[in-house]
Amino acid sequence: MEGKKSPYDAKIWTKSYDEHVKPTLEYPKESLGKIFDDAMKKYPERIACYFMKRDMPFKELREYTHRFATFLQKNGLKKGDRVAINLANCPQYLAAHFGTILAGGVASGCSPLLSPTEIAYQINDSEAKFFVTLDAVYEKVLMKVIEKLPNLKCVITTNISDYMGLSKPIVFLGKLLGKIPKGKVEPYSGKLIIDFKDVMETSIDLQDVDIDVKNDLALLQYTGGTTGLPKGTELTHANLITNVVQVATWLDRREAKEGENNLSAFPLFHLAGLAMSMITIYTSGGQILIADPRDTDHIIEEMIEKNPKIMVNVPTLFLSIMNNPKLKDVPKSTFNNIDMYVSGAAPFPAEAIRDFEESMLGTNKVLEVYGMTETSPILTMNPHYGKKKIGTVGLPVPDTELRLVDIETGKQVELGQPGEIICKGPQVTRGYFNKPEANAKTIIDGWLHTGDVGVMDEDGFITIVDRTKDMLIVSGYKVYSVHVEDVMTKHPDIELVAIIGLKDPDRPGSEIVKAVVQLKEGIQPTEKVQENLKKYAAEHLSKYENPKQWEFRESLPLTAVGKVLKRSLREEETKND
Secondary structure, eight states: OTTSOOTTTTTGGGGGSOTTOOSSOOOOOSOHHHHHHHHHHHSTTSEEEEETTEEEEHHHHHHHHHHHHHHHHHTTOOTTOEEEEEOOSSHHHHHHHHHHHHTTOEEEEOOTTSOHHHHHHHHHHHTEEEEEEEHHHHHHTGGGTGGGOTTOOEEEEEOTTTTOOSOHHHHHHHHHTTSSOOOOOOOBTTBEEEEHHHHTTSOOOOOOOOOOTTTSEEEEEEOOOSSSSOOEEEEEHHHHHHHHHHHHHHTTOSSOOTTOEEEEOSOTTSHHHHHHHHHHHHTTOEEEEOSOTTOHHHHHHHHHHHOOSEEEEOHHHHHHHHTOGGGGGSOHHHHHHOOEEEEOSSOOOHHHHHHHHHHTTOSSOEEEEEEOGGGSSEEEEOOSSSOOOTTSOOEEOTTOEEEEEOTTTOOBOOTTSOEEEEEEOTTSOOEETTOHHHHHHHEETTEEEEEEEEEEOTTSOEEEEEEGGGEEEETTEEEEHHHHHHHHHTSTTEEEEEEEEEEOTTSTTOEEEEEEEEEOTTOOOOHHHHHHHHHHHHHHSOTTTSOSEEEEESOOOBOTTSOBOHHHHHHHHHHHO
16 A cells, blocks of 8 residues: 555545535534433424333423532532443433533443442542442442542432322332332442432522533543453533534434434443433434333333334344334334334344344344444444445444554554454543543554454455454464354344364364354254254354354353453353353
């Protein structure tokens, strides 16, 4: 490539953009708080969110947001102070998140599924002064470590049922049956412990905050911690609004029409879910909040009742919906109303996409995307209107610089060759909070090194081949686990498969390919089934890619967003060594 402009520098992907998408966009200069507040003020009577039979208009959500912001300011929050939000998807999360940003604070999503030690780590590492959580988490988790949280000044508790629209007797029955977790909230000396409903009694007296959009943080979002402890990713107001505009423009949806709703089962504490929520608010659309992403019965009921235009999920959840017998009850009009099924956070095998689109009565509707916490989160997307290339994660979004480089030399690779994805852009983080060593390894000469291996074709579409840490070395050959998984998932007996590498005791520096398999419901790992799978692998994979060890499980461990938790599988192997 010496002496001529590389395809990456030429941004060859822009030739594949939809007509309405320009390579460079204009972005608002205001703070996120003002942008979202203006969006909520625009259509006060429109429904902002739907939650368990509760329809909340924008004027009500905006009021809750202002009350929450005022409460924070009256209780000592200064610009840049952290507020950790430890909730399932519910209206309280939206009020806390947007209220924190409006008050000049920095929101930090925190999973309710974390252990006491993990929650304590995140609160202390982020230096959070406020913590919003479920009453059950307060009693069963936080109280075990609260004495180890010296910087924490205030805990706001709530129950998932507090802002449901169900009748009180049904809510009470749900608590009685244990379907709705409930915890006892006791005071704790030296810290303000207050109920969310009491916070909502705060008289609105919001003070303006001078926000430096380019440099002030709006979000301190923790990575999944696949290697080592989770790191707080610093995302500024500019990072986030840039990505909101990039995605809204790409989807040709700068303003939603009356009655247009989005359904995402991604948790709001995960940036994929939060980003979709922010995009929906920005466009003045409605969002259907799903508290339990594994309850596909409820998701299907909401599809029928609310007729969403966009659905956003991880591939495993889309497949779970597809396999739910209740799907046959969904009217064809519902499927016709859905413009797109946005899929991210994990690979969606091409054969599975075809099966899914056939079941959901729509072709060219699955829109695969790619990104990460460090990119606010979207980096690439398949076209909205144009032909989507199944199995790819699409094209870099506007104003994004992207290259694929050799993992060992750092030199740009030719089109069609695998290389690590590195990127620059206005949506890319400046780094991790208080982690100079991680920053030095991840951001080199201004380029974010994603740790993902991809291949770019002549049209600029990218296929994710693997994570660099998931790439196996077998007798000197590189084995990309995602490729092996994609091939094996096409077998009709396999529901999920994870490929991991084991140390080869006979060959130092080499690994053994192991397949951990979850078969489809009703299929048992009989000797005949196992032999068929091994024969299939031998026919469709190279000799060095072929799994040498097989393990069959009723289910594979999944993250909170439905990704296969390979780290857990590797840790099990390490303990067994």
